[in-house]
Amino acid sequence: MQANPIRIPTVSNDTDWDFCFNLSQQSRTPEYQQTGELYPTCESEESEEDTTVQKEERATGLCFPKEKLAHSQKKVAQLIKEKMNTQANRELIRCVILSRIIFGEEHWKCAQALANLAYGYLTLRGLPAQAKKHAESAKNTLLTWKGKTTSNEEKEEILKALVMLYYTLGVAWLLQNHGREAFLSLQKADRNMKELKELTKGDVCGLQISEEDLTIALGRASLGIHRLNLALAYFEKAIGNVIAAKGDGTSELIRLYKEIAQIEQLRKNHKQAIQYLKQAYSICVSSFTEISPQTAEVGALLAKAYAMSGDPQHRDAVEVYFIKSINAYQATLGTKNRETLAIIEEFCNWLAQIGKKQEAYRLLKASLKSQVISYGDCSEKVAETLYNMGTICFAKGEVRKANHLLRKCLMIQILIYGNDHSKSRETKNLLTLIQR
Incomplete structure (x- = not known):
């Protein structure tokens, strides 16, 4: 399964599961009495609005449960291939229901279906709460079943399911910012992976x-539990494995180089972080060309890495990579895109820090109209830009201009945050200082 961008759900209700589970209660009736709620029979009345999926289900309506299960498993793979994630997840639910009917709730094959469903909720739907719920259910069954005498083939399948459910639990905990729980679950997945490789002589x-x-x-x-050296070791291992398998120019290395560079920055090893990001940038240019969003993103990270080093000799490199990143974003995403505006703002902040206030002011003023279009007149971003422009003017001694910009900023801040917010108070204090 290919993972989609993950998001944290705002609710924990599992309506798809509840809906399909209710269907499973009806499916416990003998085959000849089923009326087609799970798989409609050929006798059910057709309408012109029947979809291809409904027709396909109708064709399998008189199959035995094991044949239905095999059909659903194949259908899952096809739906994932077609990037129909919601439909694939619903089909995984159907697999659980059919496994429960065929094998019973306490069987390892039912737990295996639950583990697949949990992984589906994580990677197809981006719902860690639901993923955890089903992974826990699968774990309770598998851990009790594992103690019973089984064939090597069954042991292999059980270990595969354990790897999947512990991996799912670990990533789900990680997405919810529970580093310790994530690490413990992933360690269990790792132990089961090693046991599986021993059983299969390395063939997984x-x-x-x-x-x-x-x-x-x-x-x-x-990294989530602040064990930086251990995090570094894992990423070095992952990078080594990818290079050994696919070469040192594969685009898969880009995300790994970005993450390991972050670890090195946290370790205050800025030189090594820069080297990793330079490698990522080189791969981006060869894989996507220099004018691409991917190259723009890594270019911005490289500019910030040079800036974080604090080395005055790196100032030219900071400016070069910021400008390359801005140009690439503007050419590919447009001048009003939020990514473009965000990197311009970071570049301006850096310019102001090193004393190039006039250049910073010019860029901020040029981007202000685009920010109003993208974020709205009364937005945090517009207020922040007005504040930065006002402070630059004040530092240059342009008191009247600074006063005008900061008053506009304060008006927006009061509308957004209120009078007593720290940002509003900070702007008021600066205005008071200017008036004195």
Whole structure:
């Protein structure tokens, strides 16, 4: 399964599961009595609005449950391939229901279906709360079943399911900012992965979680519990594995170089962070060209890495990469795009810090109209830009202009935050100082 961008759900209700589970209660009736709520029979009345999916289900309506399960499993793979994530997730629910009917709730195959569903909620839907719920259910069954005598084939499948559910639990905890719980779950996934490799003599074919996925997740979890050296070791291992498998120019390395550079920055090893980002930038240029959003993003990170080093000799590099990033964003995403405006703002802040206030003011003034269009007249970003312009004018001794800009800023801040907010008070204090 390919992971979509993950998001944290605002609610924990699992309506798809509730809906399909209710259907499963009706499916417990003998086959000849089923009326087609789960899979409609050929006798159900057709309408002109029947979709292709409904027709396909109708064709399988008189199958036995095991055949329906096999059909659903194939359908999941096809829907994922077609990037129909919601439909694929619903089909995974159907697989759980059919597994429960065929094998019973306490069977490891039912737990395996739940583990697949949990992983689907995580990667297809980006819903860690639901993923955790189903992974926990699968774990309770698998851990009790594992103690029973089974064949090597069953042990292999059980270990695969354990790797998947512990990986799912670990990433779900990580997405909800619970680093310790994430790390513990991912360690269990790692132990089961090693046991699986021993059982299969290194052949883990058919496992949806790769060693690279697990290593990267462990690195992120280590970072979440502030174990920087351990996080670094995991990312170095992941990078080495990718280079060994796909070469040192593969685009898969870009995200790894970005993350390991962040770890090195936290370790105050700015020189090494810059080297990693330079490698990422080189791959971006060869993979996507110099004028692309991907190259613009890494260019901005490289500019900030040079700036964070604090080395005056790096000032030219900071400016070069900021300008390259801004030009690439403007050419590909447009001058009014929020990514473009954000990097311009960061560049202006840096220019102001090193004393190039006139250039910073010019860029901020040029971007103000685009910010009003993108964020609105009374927005935090516009207020922040007006404040920065006002402080630059004040530092240059242009008191009247500074007073005008800061009053406009204060008016917006009061509308957004109120009179007593720290930002409003800060602007008031600066205005008082200017008036004196």
